[in-house]
Every structure is written in C-alpha cells, then in structure tokens.
Amino acid sequence: MFELRRLRLLHELALRGTLAAVAEALAYSPSTVSQQLSQLERDAGVTLLVPDGRRVRLTEQGAALAAHAARALALDEQIRGELETLRPGVAPVRIAVLQTAARALVPTALTLLADRAPELRVEVAERPPEEGLFELAARGFDLVIAEQYPGHTREHRSGLEREVLGSDPVRIATAAGAPDLASLRDRAWVLEPRGTAARDWAVQQCRAAGFEPDVRFELADLTAHVRLIAAGHAVGLLPDLLWAGEAPPVQLTDLPGAAAREVFTAVRRSDRERSGIRLVRDALADAFAARA
Structure with missing residues (x-):
C-alpha cells in the first residue's frame, strides 16, 4: 500500500520542481524528503526519480504516480469534508x-x-495572489482571496474553484487632483513589484494613455504607497478596498470606464463541501456586501 504522506511529497515535487523547495514548504529536511521518496520508489517497484544535473526529475512512471497522488489527496480531502459535516x-x-x-x-x-x-479556528496569512493560488493548489492553504484585472484574467488552475465576491474600483491616487491619467506622464510612480497582476495592469493603463510610467518606487505594501502619494513624492493606482471604510488621505480620480478589479475566493474542488470552508466563504461574501 502507498502511504499518503509519501504520495504528497511526490505531488509537491511535481509542483515545486526541487527537493529543497518541497522540504522548505513542508518544514522537512531535504534528506528526509529524499529518504521518503526513496521508500516510495521501493513501494512502487519502479524508478520515480532520476538525476538531472544538480536536481532530480520525474520519470514517466514518476509523473504518472504524481498524477494519481493528486487524485488520492483530493479524495482524502473529500472524505474528510464529508466527515466534518457531522462535527x-x-x-x-x-x-x-x-x-x-x-x-x-x-x-x-x-x-x-x-x-x-x-468553535471554528481560522488561520490567516497575507500572501500575494500569485503565491496564494499556487500554495492553494499545493495544499498549503484551504482558501485564497485573490483578484484579477480587466483584460488580465488569471490562469484557471486544475482542481480549483472560484466564487466572485464582487468588483473593487481602482482609481488614480495623487496628493492633489489629476484631470486624467495622461496628465501624470512626467510624475514619479509607485507600483507593486514586477510580475504581479496589479503591476502589469497598471503599466498597461499608462501605456494606453500614451506614456511609460517612471516607476521610482516598487513596493508590495500598499500603505507605503499611500504615504508616498500623500506626501507628494509619487502617484499611483489604488483599489477602494484599501480604505476599509476610512477617509482616504489622497485625492482619487476615476479611470476611464470606471475600471475595477474582480475579487474572488478560490478553494480546491475536493474541499468545497467542507462545512468550515463554506462558513468562511459565506462570511467573506457577507463582509464584502456590508462594506461601506
């Protein structure tokens, strides 16, 4: 019989690509991961991994077992979810x-x-959507709140299911009012890091207005964006959810077409019937609907 914990290690390796990344994600030592996968090879009776330079790669049999591992993990979650409805x-x-x-x-x-x-215990960690959705697929989280921007839809990962919470307007933020985006072509900009959907979308808005933004500040913390903008050192694009019902300390101007991002929750399909997850999803939907 295959042990589910070892199957998860193989599944994680298929997702993350290296033994070191699997070890870090699951708080194991690399040697422990290697030993457990070696035992899984003995259980399977076939070669699952082969050296590839300083790394390892899955053999054809390894990739096939990793696919079965994903299904086994999904079935395990489904069973646990059904049992949880009783308690x-x-x-x-x-x-x-x-x-x-x-x-x-x-x-x-x-x-x-x-x-x-x-009695429900909820554990919350702040993660960018790109990381959160990956870790959701890898079973690092049970639910993710993420976003996508007009014309910049996110990849639909296999095995994940989304529910839209609603639309969140994104506006031009300045220390003093700006008539339109084009008027900010010569200003310093603060944007989120490269590779994020928010950054890519903001740059596209500037290009559509006829200029390349002068990004002098690249920060993940949106409260730092607000401080720089309020002090007059930069301009940016900020979503309304950031204000959490408080008065913004910056001037806000609508983008053309009243642009808004879509905010959604995502869970694994195998986990969607878990009562705890359904309760959290419903509470988040009610919180979004009730915001000022």
Missing part, C-alpha cells in the same frame, strides 16, 4: 489573503464567524 469546526481553515482583504474584509468576517461558528 463542524474539527479542522482549521487556513486562508491566504490580499493585503486589502486583510484590512477590509477579514475583521468583519471573523466577527460574523465568532457568532455563527464559535
């Missing part, structure tokens, strides 16, 4: 959230859950 709140719900969702949605959702399901 809600047994398993904690681990969620990865956007910074703006952590400010505007999570506190209200937790308040609702304290009344609706006081």
Whole structure:
C-alpha cells in the first residue's frame, strides 16, 4: 500500500520542481524528503526519480504516480469534508489573503464567524495572489482571496474553484487632483513589484494613455504607497478596498470606464463541501456586501 504522506511529497515535487523547495514548504529536511521518496520508489517497484544535473526529475512512471497522488489527496480531502459535516469546526481553515482583504474584509468576517461558528479556528496569512493560488493548489492553504484585472484574467488552475465576491474600483491616487491619467506622464510612480497582476495592469493603463510610467518606487505594501502619494513624492493606482471604510488621505480620480478589479475566493474542488470552508466563504461574501 502507498502511504499518503509519501504520495504528497511526490505531488509537491511535481509542483515545486526541487527537493529543497518541497522540504522548505513542508518544514522537512531535504534528506528526509529524499529518504521518503526513496521508500516510495521501493513501494512502487519502479524508478520515480532520476538525476538531472544538480536536481532530480520525474520519470514517466514518476509523473504518472504524481498524477494519481493528486487524485488520492483530493479524495482524502473529500472524505474528510464529508466527515466534518457531522462535527463542524474539527479542522482549521487556513486562508491566504490580499493585503486589502486583510484590512477590509477579514475583521468583519471573523466577527460574523465568532457568532455563527464559535468553535471554528481560522488561520490567516497575507500572501500575494500569485503565491496564494499556487500554495492553494499545493495544499498549503484551504482558501485564497485573490483578484484579477480587466483584460488580465488569471490562469484557471486544475482542481480549483472560484466564487466572485464582487468588483473593487481602482482609481488614480495623487496628493492633489489629476484631470486624467495622461496628465501624470512626467510624475514619479509607485507600483507593486514586477510580475504581479496589479503591476502589469497598471503599466498597461499608462501605456494606453500614451506614456511609460517612471516607476521610482516598487513596493508590495500598499500603505507605503499611500504615504508616498500623500506626501507628494509619487502617484499611483489604488483599489477602494484599501480604505476599509476610512477617509482616504489622497485625492482619487476615476479611470476611464470606471475600471475595477474582480475579487474572488478560490478553494480546491475536493474541499468545497467542507462545512468550515463554506462558513468562511459565506462570511467573506457577507463582509464584502456590508462594506461601506
């Protein structure tokens, strides 16, 4: 019989690509990961991994077993979810959230859950959507709050299911009002790091207005964006969720077409019937609907 924990290691290796990355993600030593995968090879009776320079790669048999491992892990989650309906709140719900969702949605959702399901344990970590969605597929989280921008849809990962929370307007932010985006062509900009959907979309908005933004500040923390903009050192594009019902300390101007990002939750399909996850999803939807 195959041990599920060893199958998960093979599944993680197929996702992450290196033994070191698997070890870091699961808080094991690389030697432990290697030993467990060697035992899995003996259990399978075929070669699963071969050296590839300083790394390893899956053989054809290894890739086939990794695909079966993904299905076995999904079935395990489905079974656990069905059992949990008999005793809600047994398993904690681990969620990865956007910074703006952590400010505007999570506190209200937790308040609702304290009344609706006081025994449910919710663990929250701030992660960018790109990382959060990957870790959701890798079973590092149970639910992710993510976003996508008009014309910049995110990849639909196999085995994940989305529910839209709603639209979140994104506006031009300056220390003093700006008539339009084109008027900011000669200003310093603050944007999120390269490779994020927010950064790519913001650059495209500037290019559509006829200029390349002078990005002098590249920061993941949106509260730092606000401080730089309010002090007059930069301009940027900021979502409304960031204000969490508070008065913005910057001037906001609508983008053409009243542009808005779509905010959604994502879970694994095998986990969607877990009562704890359903409770958290409903609380987040109610929190989004109730925001000022």
